[in-house]
Amino acid sequence: MVNKGVHIIDLPKKIIVGHGVVNNIAGIIKELDLGNRAYIITGPHVKKIIAEDVADILSNDDISVELGIINSTEVSEVDAIKDDVSRYEPSVLIGLGGGKAIDAAKYVSSKLSKPFISIPTAASHDGVASPFASIRGLGKVTSVRALPPTAIIADIEVISKAPKRLFRAGAGDLIGKFTAVLDWHLAHKLKGEYYGDYAASLALLSAKHVISFSNIISRGGPEAVRIVIEGLISASVAMCIAGSTRPASGSEHLFSHALDVVAKYPALHGEQVAIGTIMMSYLHGKNWKMIKKIIKKVGLPTTARELGVQDVKVIEALTIAHKIRPERYTILGETGLTWEAAEKLAKSTGIIE
Ligand code: ZN
Numbered sequence: 001m002v003n004k005g006v007h008i009i010d011l012p013k014k015i016i017v018g019h020g021v022v023n024n025i026a027g028i029i030k031e032l033d034l035g036n037r038a039y040i041i042t043g044p045h046v047k048k049i050i051a052e053d054v055a056d057i058l059s060n061d062d063i064s065v066e067l068g069i070i071n072s073t074e075v076s077e078v079d080a081i082k083d084d085v086s087r088y089e090p091s092v093l094i095g096l097g098g099g100k101a102i103d104a105a106k107y108v109s110s111k112l113s114k115p116f117i118s119i120p121t122a123a124s125h126d127g128v129a130s131p132f133a134s135i136r137g138l139g140k141v142t143s144v145r146a147l148p149p150t151a152i153i154a155d156i157e158v159i160s161k162a163p164k165r166l167f168r169a170g171a172g173d174l175i176g177k178f179t180a181v182l183d184w185h186l187a188h189k190l191k192g193e194y195y196g197d198y199a200a201s202l203a204l205l206s207a208k209h210v211i212s213f214s215n216i217i218s219r220g221g222p223e224a225v226r227i228v229i230e231g232l233i234s235a236s237v238a239m240c241i242a243g244s245t246r247p248a249s250g251s252e253h254l255f256s257h258a259l260d261v262v263a264k265y266p267a268l269h270g271e272q273v274a275i276g277t278i279m280m281s282y283l284h285g286k287n288w289k290m291i292k293k294i295i296k297k298v299g300l301p302t303t304a305r306e307l308g309v310q311d312v313k314v315i316e317a318l319t320i321a322h323k324i325r326p327e328r329y330t331i332l333g334e335t336g337l338t339w340e341a342a343e344k345l346a347k348s349t350g351i352i353e
Contacts, residue, residue: 007243008243009240009241009243010131010147010148010240011148011237011240011241012129012148012149012150012151012152012237012240013032013150013151014028014031014032014150014151014152015129015151015152015154015233016028016151016152016153016154017154017156017226017229017230017233018154018155018156019155019156019157019222020155020157021153021154021155021156022050022054022119022153022155022158023057025054025057025058025094025117025119025153026057026058026060026061026063027061028117028151028153029058029063029092029117030061032115032150032151034091034092034115034117034150035090035091035092036062036063036064036091037063037064037088037089037090037091037092038058038063038064038065038066038090038091038092038093038094039065039066039067039068039084039085039088039090039092039093039094040054040055040065040066040067040068040093040094040096041068041070041081041085041093041094041095041096041097041101041104041105041108042067042068042069042070042095042096042097042101043069043070043071043097043098043100043101044069044071046096046097046098046101046121047067047069049121049161050096050121050158051067051096051097052067054094054096054119055067066084066088066090068081068084068085070097070100070101070104071100072100072136073099073100073103073104073107073133073134073135073136074135074136074137075135075136075137075138076137077104078104078107078108078135081104081108082107082108082111082112085108085112085114086112090114091114091115092114092115092116092117092150093105093108093109093112093114093115093116093117094116094117094119095116095117095118095119095149096119096121097119097120097121097122098120098121098122098124098162098166099122099124099125099127099128099134099269102118102119102120102127102128103127103133103134103135104133104135105118106118106127106131106132106133106146106147106149107133107135107144107146109146109147110133110145110146110147115150116147116149116150117149117150117151117152117153118149118151118152118153119152119153119154119155119158120152120154120159120229121158121159121161121162122159122162122166122167122170123154123159123162123166123167123170123225123228123229123232124162124166124167124169124170124173124268124269124270125169125170125173125232125269125270126170126173126174126232126233126235126236126239126248127143127236128152128154128229128232128233128236129148129149129152129232129233129236129237130143130148130235130236130239130240130245130248131145131146131147131148131236131239131240132144132145132146132239132245133146140325142245142249142253142257142324142325143245148236148240152233154229154230154233156222156225156226156229157222159225159229160221160222160225164220164299165268166268167217167220167224167225167228167229168217168270168271168298168299168300169268169269169270169271169274169300170228170229170231170232170270171210171217171228171231171270171274171298171300172268172270172271172272172273172274172277172295172298172300173232173235173269173270173273173274174206174207174209174210174228174231174232174235174270175207175210175211175273175274175277175291175294175295176207176248176249176250176252176253176270176273176274176276176277177203177204177206177207177235177247177248178204178207178277178281178286178291179250179251179252179276179277179280179281179284179286179331180203180246180247180248180249180250180252180253181200181203181204181207181247181250182250182280182281182284182286182331183250183251183280183328183329183330183331184200184246184247184250185200186329186330186331187246187328187329187330190329191329193246193329196241196242196247198241199238199239199241199242199246199247200238200242200247202234202235202237202238202241202247203234203235203238203239203247203248205234206231206232206234206235206238207231209227209230209231209234210227210228210231210294210298211294213227214294214297214298217298218297218298218299235247235248236248246328249328250280250328250330250331251276251280251283251321251330251331251332252273252274252276252277252279252280253273253276254276254321254322254324254325254328254330254332255272255273255275255276255279255280255317255318255321256269256272256273256275256276257321257324257325258316258317258318258320258321258323258324259272259309259313259314259317260272261317261320261324262313262316262317262320263309263310263313263317266307266308266309266313267301267307267308267309270300271300271301271307272307274295274300274301274302275295275301275302275304275307275314275351277291277295278291278292278295278302278349278351279318279345279346279349279351280330280331282345282348282349283331283332283345284331288349292349292350302350302351303350303351303352303353304346304351304352305353311346311352311353314342314346314351314352315339315342315343315346315352316342318336318337318342318345318346319336319337319338319339319342320336321336321337322334322335322336322337323336
């Protein structure tokens with residue numbers, strides 16, 4: 001969003017979902033006119049499994065390739081990759097991996113104004129296609145604005161090979177849209193914040209998708225992976241349309257970010273968001289029991305113990321969640337929860353004992 005009344009929407013140009021679609025990467029680059037110099041940002045593990053194959057496919061099709069390895073999204077490491085990318089001067093960047101490689105590619109592409117292609121190897125959160133990047137060390141735990149990927153290539157065959165825990169976490173991130181949208185609407189009503197019905201409905205649809213297909217998701221396999229990755233891409237598009245993370249991130253995300261602060265990234269993002277969603281839907285007066293049931297059914301943790309954190313950390317996170325992003329008004333209000341209220345909330349929803 002820029003001037004009053006002007007709303008600019010940047011969207012991915014192409015989204016390709018299917019079995020073996022990554023094999024067509026060279027064709028996609030040509031079709032989108034993205035030149036013949038690619039720089040792939042990937043992780044050390046993914047490099048051996050798939051990135052080298054992708055590099056071969058590209059060079060066989062006369063696209064020169066450079067591989068950059070990233071171990072974390074610490075800003076110092078991402079900046080080092082950025083310098084390497086600058087030297088190589090690619091026509092297109094490719095983020096190939098789980099969250100980290102894609103976040104790094106997104107950030108670098110935005111800084112250097114280069115188009116980028118997102119190739120997720122896991123369906124663990126909606127960052128795979130959103131215009132926001134999570135980079136550590138920038139002084140905040142939330143994401144920073146970047147550009148959406150020019151193309152998203154979601155290869156079901158590749159993503160199906162990732163551990164089950166990852167796509168379950170992706171389902172957790174999607175369920176979080178229930179409370180994210182409620183918080184957004186609340187901020188609209190109480191603070192006059194911009195609210196986009198279409199973006200909100202789209203985000204909500206991705207959460208409802210998880211409920212409708214919870215049987216399939218609980219079984220796992222390629223069909224489950226497809227449902228989750230399609231939901232995550234839809235939620236990302238909702239963020240592109242809204243021009244902010246609002247439709248996808250509310251108090252449940254603030255709780256997850258707060259838990260990252262107090263317990264140092266104890267579990268997967270989507271697992272923490274799912275726990276947050278149970279508690280925040282309780283505060284919103286919604287059917288939190290149904291949400292908890294679905295979360296349990298798809299195989300996600302529903303207690304602090306299952307999440308691997310001490311009860312006290314959950315309470316602590318609840319009490320500081322409102323401070324994570326003060327400009328983001330949610331059901332937690334401006335002053336947040338007292339220790340007693342937080343403890344009661346976590347106990348009433350069965351998150352802690
Ligand atoms: Zn998320």
